Amino acid sequence: MSDPVTDTAKDVRTRRKRRRSGGLHIVVFLAPAVLIYSVFSIYPLVESLRLSLFDGLEDGTAVWAGLENYATLLFDPNWATQFWRAFWNNLVLFFIHMVVQNPLGLLLAALLSLAPRFGSAYRTLIFVPTLLSVVIVGFIWELILSPLWGVSETLLGTIGLAWLYQPWLGLESSALTTVSLISVWQYVGIPMMLIYAALLSIPDELIDAARVDGLNGWSIFWKVKLPLILPTLGIVAILTYIGNFTVSFDLIYSIQGALGAPNFATDVMGTLLFRTFFGQQLQVGDIHMGATIASMMFFIILVGVSIYLALVQRRLQRYEM
Amino acid sequence: MTRIMKTTTATLALCVAGTAALAQDATLSIESWRSEDQAIWDDVLIPAFEAQHPEIDVEFTPTSPTEYNAALNARLDGGTAGDLITCRPFDGSLALYQRGQLADISGLDGLDNFPDFAKAAWQTDDGSATFCVPMASVIHGFIYNAEAFAELGLEEPETVEEFFGVLDAIKEDGTYTPLAIGSADQWEAATMAYTNIGPTYWNGEEGRQALLDGSAEFTDPQFVKPFEVMQRWNDYMGRAYQAQGYTDSQNLFTLGRAAIYPAGSWEIGGFNDQAVFEMGAFPPPVEAAGDTCYISDHTDIGIGMNAGTDNPEAARTFLEWVASPEFASLYTNELPGFFSLSNAQFEVEDPLAQEMISWRQDCESTIRVAHQILSRGEPNTWNTMWSVSANVFNEASTPQEAAQTLQEGLESWYEPQQD
Known part of the structure; x- marks a missing residue:
């Protein structure tokens, strides 16, 4: 038996010691994340913003240019046409993902949450494309849709729809939609998983209670489950918005090239940034103009996310479950 | 132990000596x-x-x-x-x-x-x-399936009309796709079509220099004509050529499914490995028999x-x-x-390389028109040439519109073209 009094005294002493050492442990635990994030994310971001305020000279040195590069990008007809076209294409891409990918992800998640037979097999199969390299996905779909070696025409033929076949990736009217749908095919697994996890976290008691109150499955989904997963849908929307500017580049670059063929129909901010920054054939790379485009992308994402946070996220009601 | 030490020292010494010798x-x-x-x-x-x-x-x-x-x-x-x-x-x-x-x-x-x-x-x-x-350098021209030509009784065309005659004959027969080129990747349209057949119309270096010093414009007939000829190619390209990329075209030809491949000489090595049939090559056809031929060298x-x-x-x-x-x-x-x-x-x-290099004797050499100086500004003439050439293939632009776009882009930053 130890003396209760000394024990309490010891406790107080340790507590005091802990307080005296200040939040040192907090610093220690935060340090790795802060350090890595600063070096690999914040520093490059600041550096890129800085680059966009300079202009390159022939001998490789840079001079202060202020906001000149931004003015060129937004108002010089050559740059403005490219910039706004790319921006518009990004919006179209975002729109298609919002109306196709996310509802589809919701539907799949809802179906999976009913625990159908072979549910986990479907879940895995639908998620697998997400793990594939974009280059492989692009190449496979290019082959599937190819007029020469592709199977799409034959497949359409078996259901008597061969006349529907078009070289979709090569037509200005359909190229961007086709690329978006390929991307939807690849990434639908991500919203599905996020929403599925949210659906699973809804306590059974709530569903049971709703059932006792006389709601059918359809009403339970709309009136109980959906309101509870709204915050997740919000996250999915914001991830779609950001991904639309970053992820879209890989797929478009691998399928349609750095010029967003045909006739810039699939040219997005990413491809514009890439060819401006690194150069394209005879176009010599211009890091300052490239950094300007990158910064504009940053601002566009920033504004989009801020609007979302201010107008939507704060109004979303969260329920304790 | 001492023995090991000695060996190590000796090895070290050797190493040092070796480095010294290498430094020379x-x-x-x-x-x-x-x-x-x-x-x-x-x-x-x-x-x-x-x-x-x-x-x-x-x-x-x-x-x-x-x-x-x-x-x-x-x-x-x-x-x-x-x-x-x-x-x-x-x-x-x-x-x-x-x-x-x-x-x-x-x-x-x-x-x-x-x-x-x-x-x-x-x-x-x-x-x-x-x-x-x-x-x-790489030389442009046309590589053809010699066995297909023999089978159909065709000969290397010399003039543009003969060229289209050959294409018509191949199309009529139906066994082969006449021309193995698509527009999906865009650059072939500029490289293997426009700057391949173009020098014949703008007289090679003469036309190129004229653009450089501002005495000619892309909207002049000699620069529009190649686009008009390219527009006629449409009928002879693979079905749904809009989605046919560069490697598709290569495979179409080497698998023996296409008769003529608008080419750059860099293909020779790959084609020799891939194609199982005899191949031949002819330079870009001229307008009238006996005209000087021009090649992109x-x-x-x-x-x-x-x-x-x-x-x-x-x-x-x-x-x-x-x-x-x-x-x-x-x-x-x-x-x-x-x-x-x-x-x-x-x-x-x-043999194929020999044929193509022999054109240097018979024809006038020039380089791709957009490459020297003209692609220095923004919009980049060579990038624009990719897009507008593909547009002509896709019937998204008329030859005049294509030339107009090139000229407007160049004029916007290239001083000699500005008056």
């Missing part, structure tokens, strides 16, 4: 985007050089083509680039020279072995300084010296060798389709 020699490394040439450099070219210069060690260290420019720039800036730099033609290398990263090699004796148009790709605009030794690859190299003497020795007739012959024969630009006379063994 120079090791040169070559930066290049031609990673597919690794075997040729390792097995043929470098041994041939080292046999004459045993004191110099050469290594070929390529980067993949899409990363080359960015990687090379980064290494040059960081001071870790190789001693010898494979040079892209025109502005890419000129920029490196202006930044002081490529050395001026104007004094090299071997440069006298090259014609002026070949050196122009790696000189300052006024021609006062040369910074790369020309290595090779495009200066594509050169090699220069890193201004910051530790071994400038050894590097110069190597460059002198690259400029020699021996290198010209070795390189051209090892890489059929990449033709040395040297004036030296040498035998070309590959």
